[in-house]
Amino acid sequence: MQSLIKSGKVIQDRWTLLQDATGPEILQAVPEKNFIVPLNFWKLYNSEIEAHLGNITIWLDSHEFVDEIDTDLSDLPMIALNFPIFSDGRPYTTARELREVLNYRGEIRAIGDVLRDQLFYMAQCGFDSYLIRHDQDPEACIKAFDDFQATYQGNVLTPDPLFNRR
Amino acid sequence: MYKYDQYDHQMLSDRIKQFRDQTERYISGDLSEAEFLPLRLQNGLYIQRMAPMLRVAVPYGMLSSDQLRKLAFISNHYDKGYGHLTTRQNIQFNWPALEDLPDILEDLSKVEMHAIQTSGNCIRNTTTDQFAGVSPEELEDSRPYCEIIRQWSTFHPEFAYLPRKFKIAVCGTTEDQAATQVHDIGIYLKRNPEGEIGFQILAGGGLGRTPVIGREVFEFVSKPHLLTALEAILRVYNRLGRRDNKYKARIKILVKETGIDEFKNLVFKEWQKIKNGPSTLTEQEIDRCKSYFIAPSYEELADDPEELTSELDKNLLFKSWFDQNVKPHKKLGYSIVSICLKETGVAPGDITDVQLTCLADIAEEFSFGEVRVTHHQNIVLADVKQADLLTLWKKLDKESLSSPNLGLLTDMICCPGGDFCALANAKSLPIAESIQRQFAQEQFLKKVGELRVNISGCMNACGHHHVGNIGILGVDKKGEEFYQISLGGSSKLKASLGKIIGPAFSQNEIPEVIDKIVNVYLGARNEGEAFIDTYNRIGLQPFKEYVYAKPD
Numbered sequence: 001m002q003s004l005i006k007s008g009k010v011i012q013d014r015w016t017l018l019q020d021a022t023g024p025e026i027l028q029a030v031p032e033k034n035f036i037v038p039l040n041f042w043k044l045y046n047s048e049i050e051a052h053l054g055n056i057t058i059w060l061d062s063h064e065f066v067d068e069i070d071t072d073l074s075d076l077p078m079i080a081l082n083f084p085i086f087s088d089g090r091p092y093t094t095a096r097e098l099r100e101v102l103n104y105r106g107e108i109r110a111i112g113d114v115l116r117d118q119l120f121y122m123a124q125c126g127f128d129s130y131l132i133r134h135d136q137d138p139e140a141c142i143k144a145f146d147d148f149q150a151t152y153q154g155n156v157l158t159p160d161p162l163f164n165r166r
Numbered sequence: 167m168y169k170y171d172q173y174d175h176q177m178l179s180d181r182i183k184q185f186r187d188q189t190e191r192y193i194s195g196d197l198s199e200a201e202f203l204p205l206r207l208q209n210g211l212y213i214q215r216m217a218p219m220l221r222v223a224v225p226y227g228m229l230s231s232d233q234l235r236k237l238a239f240i241s242n243h244y245d246k247g248y249g250h251l252t253t254r255q256n257i258q259f260n261w262p263a264l265e266d267l268p269d270i271l272e273d274l275s276k277v278e279m280h281a282i283q284t285s286g287n288c289i290r291n292t293t294t295d296q297f298a299g300v301s302p303e304e305l306e307d308s309r310p311y312c313e314i315i316r317q318w319s320t321f322h323p324e325f326a327y328l329p330r331k332f333k334i335a336v337c338g339t340t341e342d343q344a345a346t347q348v349h350d351i352g353i354y355l356k357r358n359p360e361g362e363i364g365f366q367i368l369a370g371g372g373l374g375r376t377p378v379i380g381r382e383v384f385e386f387v388s389k390p391h392l393l394t395a396l397e398a399i400l401r402v403y404n405r406l407g408r409r410d411n412k413y414k415a416r417i418k419i420l421v422k423e424t425g426i427d428e429f430k431n432l433v434f435k436e437w438q439k440i441k442n443g444p445s446t447l448t449e450q451e452i453d454r455c456k457s458y459f460i461a462p463s464y465e466e467l468a469d470d471p472e473e474l475t476s477e478l479d480k481n482l483l484f485k486s487w488f489d490q491n492v493k494p495h496k497k498l499g500y501s502i503v504s505i506c507l508k509e510t511g512v513a514p515g516d517i518t519d520v521q522l523t524c525l526a527d528i529a530e531e532f533s534f535g536e537v538r539v540t541h542h543q544n545i546v547l548a549d550v551k552q553a554d555l556l557t558l559w560k561k562l563d564k565e566s567l568s569s570p571n572l573g574l575l576t577d578m579i580c581c582p583g584g585d586f587c588a589l590a591n592a593k594s595l596p597i598a599e600s601i602q603r604q605f606a607q608e609q610f611l612k613k614v615g616e617l618r619v620n621i622s623g624c625m626n627a628c629g630h631h632h633v634g635n636i637g638i639l640g641v642d643k644k645g646e647e648f649y650q651i652s653l654g655g656s657s658k659l660k661a662s663l664g665k666i667i668g669p670a671f672s673q674n675e676i677p678e679v680i681d682k683i684v685n686v687y688l689g690a691r692n693e694g695e696a697f698i699d700t701y702n703r704i705g706l707q708p709f710k711e712y713v714y715a716k717p718d
Binding site for chain 2: 065086087088089090092093094096100101115117118120121122124125147148149150151152153154155159160161162163164166
């Protein structure tokens with residue numbers, strides 16, 4: 001069972017993540033559920049998505065970029081970014097771009113190979129919810145957000161770099 | 167020299183606490199090998215052939231006497247009594263135990279040192295010309311900008327998991343002793359036509375399997391925009407750099423495959439989005455960083471004092487060292503002294519705990535308590551009174567630190583090679599030693615003049631063989647070690663990559679081959695012409711013919 005961390009605690013996940021190969025039938029099977037769907041699914045099954053009762057939003061894989069989303073971002077309550085492996089650093093850039101360049105205010109969720117030792121950097125880049133890998137201890141993960149008391153760079157949490165506050 | 171404030175100290179102690187916990191989790195089995203790997207690398211820890219290796223950061227090469235003493239202590243207490251200076255101005259220890267690591271880092275932190283981001287796929291230690299701030303031909307001291315970049319790149323949350331390692335060099339001198347053009351990002355301080363000083367920024371340089379000279383991305387960036395320009399380059403690289411093949415993951419491949427024009431275009435687009443944003447540098451911050459690098463309290467002196475000139479007239483050994491290792495200083499009455507760590511029989515760049523301690527004392531006595539590490543694996547005392555040179559030389563001589571071969575054929579760059587490194591295809595240290603033994607005659611070395619010989623034990627090119635005037639690369643042929651020779655490389659302002667001369671040689675052929683190459687040069691050179699210039703004039707062919715000539 002994967003835990004979802006948001007705002008320093010474990011919370012109930014109201015979303016269901018659809019993996020790559022899933023077809024649109026699933027929407028009709030459980031019409032009230034909220035789904036996070038792959039970008040391709042989003043592009044292919046427009047009408048099925050329109051007809052669905054629950055919420056639907058998108059997850060991007062690490063090689064997919066925000067400019068491939070052909071929708072007004074403010075209509076999306078959440079965008080999930082996938083780490084196929086924890087050492088793939090592309091989602092950090094995508095998250096910062098969403099926050100700092102596109103002013104995206106919805107939730108940015110880290111999914112995939114999400115581990116304790118990367119959470120601090122993720123938070124600085126604009127992620128605010130984390131579906132941690134099943135073997136990760138949620139209590140230890142929550143502590144990771146306090147690993148550092150200050151940072152040099154300006155980032156999403158503290159846009160002003162340290163040099164302006166010294 | 168930069169001094170930590172409470173923020174720097176806090177971050178460093180937070181980092182040590184974090185890494186201590188990570189190491190404990192790894193040792194107890196909670197953290198897998200693969201997951202611990204980037205964490206330990208970003209704290210400077212490699213696993214080598216014999217033992218772990220710890221690479222300690224020396225930001226842009228600056229070390230204080232206190233830091234030297236701490237390094238001496240660490241090499242003595244946790245290691246085998248010596249350290250090794252690297253080509254990126256760092257120092258590494260080859261024998262520490264993994265479980266001692268957090269304690270070593272704790273010790274280092276007491277003198278404002280660390281091993282952060284000295285390895286791994288992140289932004290590494292920023293390097294510069296070792297004569298920064300004291301060179302007579304410098305546009306502006308590069309160190310404040312190195313420090314600004316150090317802080318920006320340290321724990322950068324977006325760029326800790328790049329496709330591959332990322333190295334930045336900054337240079338303010340026209341000589342360029344920082345190998346700036348073979349860095350992922352190379353930065354030159356530059357004056358624009360309006361007289362303003364800013365930066366020219368190159369990207370995509372590098373050595374390794376595919377050596378490339380960096381291409382200009384920004385012709386001129388004014389000072390406030392330095393960090394956003396760097397961030398734009400890094401962002402394009404993080405997003406688009408290849409992650410499918412480790413050997414094609416450096417930014418040089420991205421620049422090549424994208425094409426420089428399109429790459430520039432992508433960077434400019436990114437830059438427009440963040441330029442003038444919060445990371446824009448303020449004059450106040452630039453001044454703050456500059457304040458750590460103001461000139462020390464020099465005395466008002468004249469050049470060429472009597473104590474020096476009279477001794478030079480009668481003491482040949484001293485004069486020989488002076489001519490080779492002492493360079494002009496921007497301040498009258500002072501000199502820049504280089505200590506060449508290339509004593510025959512000692513691995514290039516190796517330095518013992520005794521020497522480190524001795525250097526700490528010498529630096530305090532003669533050079534305001536500071537030294538610099540160079541990318542040629544030597545040490546510099548940047549502010550020595552000319553009147554003190556003789557006394558200094560005598561002290562250095564006692565510690566085997568007075569080799570008068572700076573910049574000469576025997577002042578080689580050499581990686582640790584197959585004796586230590588798990589990646590190497592061949593040994594490199596014995597090659598360096600055999601060349602030093604072949605060219606033991608000081609008179610002859612001086613006659614040959616400036617000649618850079620660089621040796622790498624494998625194509626990862628840690629010994630910078632591509633940019634050696636003579637480059638030597640260890641290769642493995644069916645389990646046997648061979649050495650490929652290239653000529654014509656240079657890491658200076660007119661940077662160039664060497665060309666392979668022909669089929670590789672066995673280890674014992676090398677000294678003779680180098681001898682032949684030197685002889686071709688001596689026969690062909692015009693008066694006052696350095697090896698690289700003769701090579702550029704006559705090309706590879708005459709060397710090739712002579713080296714491979716069969717006896718009749």
